[in-house]
Amino acid sequence: xxxxxxxxxxxxxxIGLYIWNKKTPKPEGCQNIxxxxxxxxxxxxxxxxxxxEGESN
Amino acid sequence: xxxxxILKKGIFDENPIFVLLLGLxxxxxxxxxLSQAIGMGVAVIAVLTxxxxxxxxxxxxxxxxxxxxxxxxxxxxxxxxVQMLMNAYTPELYDSLGVFIALIVVNCIILGRAEAFASKNxxxxxxxxxxxxxxxxTIAISCIAxxxxxxxxxxxxxxxxxxxxxxxxxxxxxxxxxxxLFTQPAGAFLTFGCIMxxxxxxxxxxxxxxxxxxxxx
Amino acid sequence: MFxxxxxxxxxxxxxNIVLNRFYAICPLLGVSKKSENALNMGYAVTFVIxxxxxxxxxxxxxxxxxxxxEYLDLITFILVIAALVQFVEMFLKKTSPxxxxxxxVYLPLITTNCAVLGVxxxxxxxxxxxIEAAVAAFAVSVGFTVVIYLFSTIRERLEINLVPxxxxxxxxxLITAALMACAMAGFAGLV
Numbered sequence: 001x002x003x004x005x006x007x008x009x010x011x012x013x014x015i016g017l018y019i020w021n022k023k024t025p026k027p028e029g030c031q032n033i034x035x036x037x038x039x040x041x042x043x044x045x046x047x048x049x050x051x052x053e054g055e056s057n
Numbered sequence: 058x059x060x061x062x063i064l065k066k067g068i069f070d071e072n073p074i075f076v077l078l079l080g081l082x083x084x085x086x087x088x089x090x091l092s093q094a095i096g097m098g099v100a101v102i103a104v105l106t107x108x109x110x111x112x113x114x115x116x117x118x119x120x121x122x123x124x125x126x127x128x129x130x131x132x133x134x135x136x137x138x139v140q141m142l143m144n145a146y147t148p149e150l151y152d153s154l155g156v157f158i159a160l161i162v163v164n165c166i167i168l169g170r171a172e173a174f175a176s177k178n179x180x181x182x183x184x185x186x187x188x189x190x191x192x193x194x195t196i197a198i199s200c201i202a203x204x205x206x207x208x209x210x211x212x213x214x215x216x217x218x219x220x221x222x223x224x225x226x227x228x229x230x231x232x233x234x235x236x237x238l239f240t241q242p243a244g245a246f247l248t249f250g251c252i253m254x255x256x257x258x259x260x261x262x263x264x265x266x267x268x269x270x271x272x273x274x
Numbered sequence: 275m276f277x278x279x280x281x282x283x284x285x286x287x288x289x290n291i292v293l294n295r296f297y298a299i300c301p302l303l304g305v306s307k308k309s310e311n312a313l314n315m316g317y318a319v320t321f322v323i324x325x326x327x328x329x330x331x332x333x334x335x336x337x338x339x340x341x342x343x344e345y346l347d348l349i350t351f352i353l354v355i356a357a358l359v360q361f362v363e364m365f366l367k368k369t370s371p372x373x374x375x376x377x378x379v380y381l382p383l384i385t386t387n388c389a390v391l392g393v394x395x396x397x398x399x400x401x402x403x404x405i406e407a408a409v410a411a412f413a414v415s416v417g418f419t420v421v422i423y424l425f426s427t428i429r430e431r432l433e434i435n436l437v438p439x440x441x442x443x444x445x446x447x448l449i450t451a452a453l454m455a456c457a458m459a460g461f462a463g464l465v
């Protein structure tokens with residue numbers, strides 16, 4: 001029982017921080033920094049092009 | 058895409074280790090013996106297939122914005138289940154693989170296939186894709202493990218994972234001339250680098266042949 | 275005190291995280307094309323590993339063990355690490371654009387890095403206290419930064435040298451890593 005509460009609490013914390021981070025705009029001058037890794041298959045990294053496609057949908 | 062193409066794609070065209078270069082952390086560390094490599098490969102096939110199927114089943118329900126966190130939770134749960142099953146039924150394999158079973162969670166292959174394929178295709182296609190990628194991964198690390206074990210210890214020994222005292226087959230060729238460097242980390246990088254160089258040479262030769270054909274036309 | 279020093283030396287040099295234990299290979303091959311990038315990546319990784327090691331240690335021993343739910347350690351750790359990275363990135367975006375420009379861009383890359391989760395799990399398996407866990411995490415990240423910086427400097431030189439066509443790019447970098455691993459193996463038996 002405590003396991004479920006703990007997991008759900010952590011999950012909501014993570015999703016909350018994730019959405020809050022997505023909504024915060026990048027500071028000026030940092031709009032298009034790439035770290036030289038396009039074509040990378042790490043879909044978890046928010047710099048990946050997959051996330052930009054998702055927003056334009 | 059036909060079902061056979063999906064299955065073959067993971068083995069040759071988009072092999073996760075040799076072409077996409079994903080999941081290298083576990084592939085270099087557990088390739089000291091062939092039994093470990095095959096054990097890890099089977100675990101990855103299990104996690105990959107089941108996570109692809111579950112995410113494909115839920116793809117209409119998960120909101121678009123928070124799909125990455127949900128995928129991470131699903132994959133972490135599946136990996137923990139696989140880890141506990143391995144602890145129960147194959148304890149020696151579990152001890153030798155150690156923390157690398159848990160590191161399947163952050164293995165880029167699984168999240169990558171979930172994002173790129175399973176979230177957009179049906180359940181059967183996603184399952185086939187998972188099996189194909191898993192088989193490609195297992196073949197790749199088995200190649201590295203065969204080279205490392207053969208040159209490093211002079212022979213190959215396969216033990217039954219469910220009962221480690223039973224040896225399935227073993228043969229040894231040149232025990233006195235074994236280069237033990239290959240069982241150490243430096244040998245892992247060396248083997249992997251040389252195999253990548255061979256594959257890259259083949260690719261360059263194929264491209265040159267294609268270019269010569271087109272130039273000749 | 276001396277115990278902590280030997281812990282530091284053993285985890286940063288003798289059992290180097292990249293070249294002996296194979297944890298952080300993906301950033302090693304991905305981000306190490308230029309040395310300033312590599313150094314900034316090292317700083318970001320140091321911060322995330324140390325803070326996440328401390329937080330996961332506290333969570334395991336104060337929350338998971340008393341409640342009897344140690345089997346949730348994997349899910350807890352990965353959620354905590356991912357949440358921490360999101361929080362730090364948002365904090366940097368709001369407060370300090372200069373630091374964000376320098377090292378904030380590497381933060382999303384570290385979420386699914388084997389090193390962060392691996393260090394958190396290894397601290398639990400080895401049964402370290404909180405201070406030892408923090409020192410271990412710091413040693414691991416110092417070892418990672420040193421190796422990735424040296425690797426990037428060598429790779430910069432390799433770009434302009436004559437390399438056989440089949441070896442250009444990733445294969446020659448892997449052979450370089452093999453030679454560095456041989457050099458690191460010389461530290462074995464130091465502590």
